[in-house]
Amino acid sequence: xxxxxxxxxxxxxxxxxxxxxxxxxxxxxxxxxxxxxxxxxxxxxxxxxxxxxxxxxxxxxxxxxxxxxxxxxxxxxxxxxxxxxxxxxxxxxxxxxxxxxxxxxxxxxxxxxxxxxxxxxxxxxxxxxxxxxxxxxxxxxxxxxxxxxxxxxxxxxxxxxxxxxxxxxxxxxxxxxxxxxxxxxxxxxxxxxxxxxxxxxxxxxxxxxxxxxxxxxxxxxxxxxxxxxxxxxxxxxxxxxxxxxxxxxxxxxxxxxxxxxxxxxxxxxxxxxxxxxxxxxxxxxxxxxxxxxxxxxxxxxxxxxxxxxxxxxxxxxxxxxxxxxxxxxxxxxxxxxxxxxxxxxxxxxxxxxxxxxxxxxxxxxxxxxxxxxxxxxxxxxxxxxxxxxxxxxxxxxxxxxxxxxxxxxxxxxxxxxxxxxxxxxxxxxxxxxxxxxxxxxxxxxxxxxxxxxxxxxxxx
Numbered sequence: 001x002x003x004x005x006x007x008x009x010x011x012x013x014x015x016x017x018x019x020x021x022x023x024x025x026x027x028x029x030x031x032x033x034x035x036x037x038x039x040x041x042x043x044x045x046x047x048x049x050x051x052x053x054x055x056x057x058x059x060x061x062x063x064x065x066x067x068x069x070x071x072x073x074x075x076x077x078x079x080x081x082x083x084x085x086x087x088x089x090x091x092x093x094x095x096x097x098x099x100x101x102x103x104x105x106x107x108x109x110x111x112x113x114x115x116x117x118x119x120x121x122x123x124x125x126x127x128x129x130x131x132x133x134x135x136x137x138x139x140x141x142x143x144x145x146x147x148x149x150x151x152x153x154x155x156x157x158x159x160x161x162x163x164x165x166x167x168x169x170x171x172x173x174x175x176x177x178x179x180x181x182x183x184x185x186x187x188x189x190x191x192x193x194x195x196x197x198x199x200x201x202x203x204x205x206x207x208x209x210x211x212x213x214x215x216x217x218x219x220x221x222x223x224x225x226x227x228x229x230x231x232x233x234x235x236x237x238x239x240x241x242x243x244x245x246x247x248x249x250x251x252x253x254x255x256x257x258x259x260x261x262x263x264x265x266x267x268x269x270x271x272x273x274x275x276x277x278x279x280x281x282x283x284x285x286x287x288x289x290x291x292x293x294x295x296x297x298x299x300x301x302x303x304x305x306x307x308x309x310x311x312x313x314x315x316x317x318x319x320x321x322x323x324x325x326x327x328x329x330x331x332x333x334x335x336x337x338x339x340x341x342x343x344x345x346x347x348x349x350x351x352x353x354x355x356x357x358x359x360x361x362x363x364x365x366x367x368x369x370x371x372x373x374x375x376x377x378x379x380x381x382x383x384x385x386x387x388x389x390x391x392x393x394x395x396x397x398x399x400x401x402x403x404x405x406x407x408x409x410x411x412x413x414x415x416x417x418x419x420x421x422x423x424x425x426x427x428x429x430x431x432x433x434x435x436x437x438x439x440x441x442x443x444x445x446x447x448x449x450x451x452x453x454x455x456x457x458x459x460x
Contacts, residue, residue: 008032011042015080027073030057042086043162050074050094052317061310088162090131102126103133105143109181128174146179146188151195169202210340211347216330223326231314231322233292234306238338240285241266242345242363245338249314251305256281256289268364277364346371386441389420390448417449 008016012028034053035041054070055061062070071094078091102110106129113122135157136143141150158171179192212220217239224236238248250269257265257278264286265278281289292305306314319338327336342363349359360371424438424445 011081011086012077015077019076019080021073023069024073024076027070028077030070031074031077034058042081043088045087045089047089047091047094050078050091052315054094055315056317061308061312090127102130103143105182105185105187106130106133106178109178112181124170125174125178128171129178131171132175132178143182143188146190146195148190148195151200155196155200165202165204169204172196172201210334211344212332212340216332217344217348219330220327227322227326229322230292230306231319232326233288234314235319235323235326235338235341237285237288237292239341239345240288241268241279241281242342243268243279244342245316245319248319249304249306253293253302253305255305256286256293275364275366277361279362386444413452414449417445417452421445 007029008025009032012032016025016028031053034057035045035049038049040049054067054074057070075091075094078087078094081087082089082091101107110122110126110129113125117125132154135154139150139153154175155172158168163171176192176196179188179195182188183190183192211217221236221239224232224239227233234248237243238245243251247268252267252269255267257267259265264281266281266285266289268277268279270276289305302311304313308314308318316338323336323338332340346359346363349362350356356368356371360368363371365371421442424441427438
């Protein structure tokens with residue numbers, strides 16, 4: 001998007017030409033300056049970015065009246081962008097205007113979700129179904145007349161919007177559930193499986209873990225520990241406890257707990273998966289929390305362990321500049337984000353021999369599949385363990401090659417290699433390692449078996 005000498009892109013100037021206003025021009029100038037500073041373009045702009053800008057456009061929190069001023073002028077611009085296909089999400093949530101009511105079937109369906117779903121989940125379903133009905137109204141399609149070609153057109157539009165894979169998939173699932181309810185209520189006659197097929201589901205990308213290397217991790221922790229900034233201390237606490245950034249912001253000032261043996265724990269509040277947990281702490285981490293508490297947590301008027309200068313709850317935008325500054329000059333092998341501290345925490349514990357069950361509890365996960373995404377079980381780890389196993393085999397049978405009996409099960413190295421193959425096949429079946437890595441290792445062991453068998457029979 002080309003930026004002019006006025007620090008505004010051409011699309012903003014085109015909007016201002018149709019909606020002239022000095023105040024609106026000032027807000028847009030601040031908005032695009034903010035986007036440039038954080039290296040965000042329109043294609044990757046998200047609702048959370050809009051909220052962050054409205055709350056703090058110039059590096060300091062604004063009063064509620066000033067925030068409303070920014071919101072009012074910015075929403076007009078966002079709606080214009082959305083209507084012209086230049087924004088990938090509908091900005092209705094930022095508008096103070098009353099949204100039109102949902103059609104009666106959709107409203108009834110949303111009311112059935114309220115008793116069993118969290119309010120945020122219900123809002124997500126409502127927003128997705130509202131967008132779906134807006135598309136139906138625009139194309140003058142009646143619910144009772146829905147056919148496969150209508151849903152194919154809607155899926156094509158959804159793909160062109162440019163949602164992230166998770167958001168794209170979420171929209172499809174929500175609408176499919178809604179169609180099933182309509183089918184059960186006999187409002188539509190076509191089966192939902194025929195309207196939205198399993199092949200329409202977006203394939204989710206599988207990202208590799210992103211832990212820091214031991215050298216980078218040590219250097220970053222050292223820089224954070226030598227800083228007096230409360231946000232730097234918060235990031236260090238995140239690295240030492242594996243917290244999510246939202247959980248770090250929500251930590252209460254009296255978050256320390258002690259058991260009858262004198263062990264210290266960090267009480268993590270309800271977070272992303274709506275669960276709370278206790279994380280054991282070492283002495284240095286306890287001292288870090290006490291330093292953040294500052295005074296007796298039982299007498300302080302603070303609510304959160306880390307607060308802004310105005311006494312408000314912190315957010316991601318408070319920590320990321322500090323993290324970027326602390327990681328300068330450190331080889332991080334990719335973009336440095338706060339969640340990599342959590343990856344590093346999990347991977348370091350796994351490398352030290354901690355079980356997946358315990359790591360799952362510490363991270364607040366519900367199943368192993370979530371934990372394995374954070375644990376650094378990569379090709380490098382598998383290859384290292386393989387060569388360690390081979391060296392043990394060589395050491396074990398170094399003095400036996402001259403005397404062993406190939407028919408003996410107790411001293412048969414060929415059987416041990418077969419056991420290693422079965423172990424690798426089991427790891428592959430249990431998704432502990434990728435199938436391509438497993439195939440490569442099995443081929444190597446089979447070649448060793450062939451050479452070893454030749455050696456044994458030649459000596460005989």
